[in-house]
Amino acid sequence: xxxxxxxxxxxxxxxxxxxxxxxxxxxxxxxxxxxxxxxxxxxxxxxxxxxxxxxxxxxxxxxxxxxxxxxxxxxxxxxxxxxxxxxxxxxxxxxxxxxxxxxxxxxxxxxxxxxxxxxxxxxxxxxxxxxxxxxxxxxxxxxxxxxxxxxxxxxxxxxxxxxxxxxxxxxxxxxxxxxxxxxxxxxxxxxxxxxxxxxxxxxxxxxxxxxxxxxxxxxxxxxxxxxxxxxxxxxxxxxxxxxxxxxxxxxxxxxxxxxxxxxxxxxxxxxxxxxxxxxxxxxxxxxxxxxxxxxxxxxxxxxxxxxxxxxxxxxxxxxxxxxxxxxxxxxxxxxxxxxxxxxxxxxxxxxxxxxxxxxxxxxxxxxxxxxxxxxxxxxxxxxxxxxxxxxxx
Amino acid sequence: xxxxxxxxxxxxxxxxxxxxxxxxxxxxxxxxxxxxxxxxxxxxxxxxxxxxxxxxxxxxxxxxxxxxxxxxxxxxxxxxxxxxxxxxxxxxxxxxx
Ligand code: SF4
Ligand code: SF4
Numbered sequence: 001x002x003x004x005x006x007x008x009x010x011x012x013x014x015x016x017x018x019x020x021x022x023x024x025x026x027x028x029x030x031x032x033x034x035x036x037x038x039x040x041x042x043x044x045x046x047x048x049x050x051x052x053x054x055x056x057x058x059x060x061x062x063x064x065x066x067x068x069x070x071x072x073x074x075x076x077x078x079x080x081x082x083x084x085x086x087x088x089x090x091x092x093x094x095x096x097x098x099x100x101x102x103x104x105x106x107x108x109x110x111x112x113x114x115x116x117x118x119x120x121x122x123x124x125x126x127x128x129x130x131x132x133x134x135x136x137x138x139x140x141x142x143x144x145x146x147x148x149x150x151x152x153x154x155x156x157x158x159x160x161x162x163x164x165x166x167x168x169x170x171x172x173x174x175x176x177x178x179x180x181x182x183x184x185x186x187x188x189x190x191x192x193x194x195x196x197x198x199x200x201x202x203x204x205x206x207x208x209x210x211x212x213x214x215x216x217x218x219x220x221x222x223x224x225x226x227x228x229x230x231x232x233x234x235x236x237x238x239x240x241x242x243x244x245x246x247x248x249x250x251x252x253x254x255x256x257x258x259x260x261x262x263x264x265x266x267x268x269x270x271x272x273x274x275x276x277x278x279x280x281x282x283x284x285x286x287x288x289x290x291x292x293x294x295x296x297x298x299x300x301x302x303x304x305x306x307x308x309x310x311x312x313x314x315x316x317x318x319x320x321x322x323x324x325x326x327x328x329x330x331x332x333x334x335x336x337x338x339x340x341x342x343x344x345x346x347x348x349x350x351x352x353x354x355x356x357x358x359x360x361x362x363x364x365x366x367x368x369x370x371x372x373x374x375x376x377x378x379x380x381x382x383x384x385x386x387x388x389x390x391x392x393x
Numbered sequence: 394x395x396x397x398x399x400x401x402x403x404x405x406x407x408x409x410x411x412x413x414x415x416x417x418x419x420x421x422x423x424x425x426x427x428x429x430x431x432x433x434x435x436x437x438x439x440x441x442x443x444x445x446x447x448x449x450x451x452x453x454x455x456x457x458x459x460x461x462x463x464x465x466x467x468x469x470x471x472x473x474x475x476x477x478x479x480x481x482x483x484x485x486x487x488x489x490x
Contacts, residue, residue, distance in 0.1 A: 099405035146448035160404060209410040221406050227399070292450045 002247070003181045007174035009140040012078075012179045013105050013142040013165070014039035016147035018049055019187035022103075023074035023194070023274070026054035030084040032169040033107035040309045048202040057149055059084040059127065063091035063102075071209045073199025077102065081169060082109035084205035086121045096131025098209055099197075101154035102162040104132070105147060108270070108321075109169040110357040118358020119169040121269065121322040124298075125330040131225055133163035133232055133313045134298040136269050138255075143167040146296075148182070151191045152239045158231045160197060166298075170358065184248060186233045190246055190350055229300040236297055253302040255294040255357040256309050258284060262291025262327035264373040265310055265347070268319040269295055269336055272354070272361045276319075279366035283374075290370055301334050306370070317348040317369055321355045328386055329353050348376055351386045360388050406465060423466030425485040427459055433482035440470035440483060 005088045007015070014036045019024070027037045029367050043049045052074075056345040072078040078086065085106060095102050110116040123172025124134060135150055137143040147166045149267055154163040167173060182190075198207045213221060233253055240251040257277050259265060268276050273294040283290040293309055293347055296300075310316055316339075328336070339346050353363045369389065376382055403409055436456055439447040448464035450457040471483040 097405065098407070197404070198409060205409070206411040208411075209405070211406055211408055213406055216396060217402070217406075220397070220402055223399040224402055224404065226406070 002183070003177055005181060006176050007140060007179050008035065008144050008174055008176055009167050010035035010107065010174070012140040012144040012181075013147050014043070015181060016144050016187070017077060017105075019153060019182070019184045019189070020075075020191050021049045022051055022077050024054065024069035024076045025053045025078060026056055026057055026062045026069065026076075027078045028059045028062045028084060030059070030081045030174045032109060032119075033079050033081040033105065033133040035173065036107070040079075052111070052387055058088040060091060063088040063095065063153070066102045067091060067095050067098065067100060070095070070102050071098060071199070072201045073196035075155075075194035076100075077104065079105045079107075079305065081107045081253060082111055082117075082123045083225070085127060086111060089127070092107040092127055092130035092132060092162075093212075097221070099160045099225070099228070100162055101160050102290070103150055103154060105143075105146070106164045106166045107169045107173045108166055117169070119171050119271075119321070120356045120358065121166070121320075121330075122356075124164070124166045125322040126166070128299060128330060131161060131229075132189040132299060133159075133161060133229075135163070135165050135236075136296055136298055137165060137167040137172070137293065138270055139172055140167075140175075141249070142251075143172065143200040144179055144181070145243065145247065145251065147164045148187055148191060149236075149239045149243050149251070153232065153235050155358050156239075157192065157195075157197075158227050158233045159235055160275065161225070161232075166270070171271045175367055180247070180249075186246060188287070190243070204339070208335045232300050233259050233297065233302050233305075251296065253295075253297045253305050254309070255292075255296065259291035259293060259309055259310075261289055262313055263289040263377050264315045264317075264347055264370060265291045265293060266317050266319060266366070266369065267293045267295065267310075267331060269298075269321065269331065272319065272321065275361060275363055276366045279363050279370060282367070283370050286369070288374055290373075295331070295334075298334075301338075303334075303338040303341055306335065307338040309348060310335070310338070311342045315350070315373040316372055317350045319352050319354055319369070321353075321361075322351050323356065332386075348382060349385075350376075350382060353388045354390055361390065365389050404477045409471060413424060418450075418458075418462045420462045423461075423464060424488050425466045426467070426488055427462070427464060427471050427483050428467065428486050429456075429459060430482050432482070433477045433480045435475065435477055435482070439473045439475065443469050443473045444471065
């Protein structure tokens with residue numbers, strides 16, 4: 001039977017790792033993700049898991065050690081935030097290029113400078129092109145559920161690429177919320193035994209990792225890496241269907257909230273989607289056909305499915321908690337690409353940047369945006385395609 | 394040799410054939426070739442020690458010819474070679490000369 005507990009987002013994720021009991025974990029502490037490792041190492045000390053924990057001197061070393069352990073044939077995870085992920089950047093490509101299914105829990109935090117420890121999505125968005133799968137989570141429950149499902153997805157024999165679970169720093173990582181836990185043995189059974197592919201420790205079949213590949217073959221390896229990503233969506237849905245049977249909780253490639261007949265639609269990630277859904281309800285009560293799309297699988301991005309879900313809307317506003325200075329927000333660029341798959345009339349597409357460095361995102365911000373979208377839907381002019389909200393002039 | 398397409402590669406560029414570097418003839422990179430003059434050779438084996446590619450062959454514990462399949466012409470052996478009475482036993486000669 002499922003156990004319901006009041007826990008922080010970090011605690012929920014740490015418990016998913018405890019239930020899975022991976023072979024190796026190498027990590028370096030960084031706010032706001034530190035608590036995941038703090039709790040996990042307590043499980044190690046208490047003998048609740050037999051994971052080999054490698055304490056390293058930096059995140060670059062943490063990811064390097066994860067790569068070594070994964071290539072050796074172990075089930076491996078790590079955990080970080082912000083500058084930590086930025087420091088791992090070089091190694092993120094090596095993990096994916098070597099097709100090692102390492103799991104990383106990313107607690108989203110802004111990037112310096114100026115130094116800031118609070119939530120935004122700049123860290124995860126910066127890792128967009130590293131070849132890692134990304135699942136984003138609205139709350140502690142989703143972070144827990146995504147962690148369990150992600151092992152199955154990354155380790156699937158059709159895929160074998162590393163993957164990260166993203167959840168909002170402090171807003172989710174440090175808030176106490178209701179989480180329904182699965183039983184330990186249910187999780188173990190669901191995740192299953194780890195099957196290594198070409199492990200370095202199999203001395204009967206010696207292998208080498210990391211050869212120099214020159215122009216005659218490099219592009220073929222990259223093409224093959226993309227192919228693995230094209231198989232992810234199906235596996236995500238298959239694993240979600242199996243997970244629903246176990247937990248009763250349903251997941252897809254994204255959440256479509258009151259979107260079927262929506263004329264105006266918000267696209268928004270993670271915790272702010274929760275706030276926005278309340279405001280969408282208020283607008284629905286007023287008779288405005290508002291809806292919301294909350295992406296879950298951000299890499300690989302499900303362009304066709306997202307395009308199909310948004311094609312009926314007149315106005316779509318993409319809310320980005322990360323910026324590309326001199327460009328549109330990263331989520332806007334994805335949605336704009338998805339829109340190109342729609343033939344005929346496309347929705348008007350605008351972009352708002354919100355919540356950088358932990359700036360509060362309040363229901364009135366959502367209401368302001370939905371009001372503006374209502375005006376545009378009635379034929380009003382688009383004043384600006386990219387705008388910062390919740391910022392002082 | 395026919396090059397493989399992307400569908401036929403081992404995921405992650407993992408090499409599953411041990412010792413396959415032997416088939417990769419780095420000698421084709423060479424623009425300068427070391428030439429051995431046994432008359433000036435004192436059999437100190439410095440060249441054998443320093444060569445990064447194990448491209449100095451030996452025979453009965455003595456220095457033998459270069460292995461030009463793997464010598465990439467870095468010139469380290471020629472630099473380290475003490476030779477005899479100031480006369481090097483290894484000189485680098487431009488490949489197309
Ligand atoms: S030139 Fe370089 S590679 Fe060739 S034999 Fe001398 S040391 Fe070895
Ligand atoms: S370094 Fe020169 S002298 Fe010494 S063994 Fe090699 S060729 Fe002969």
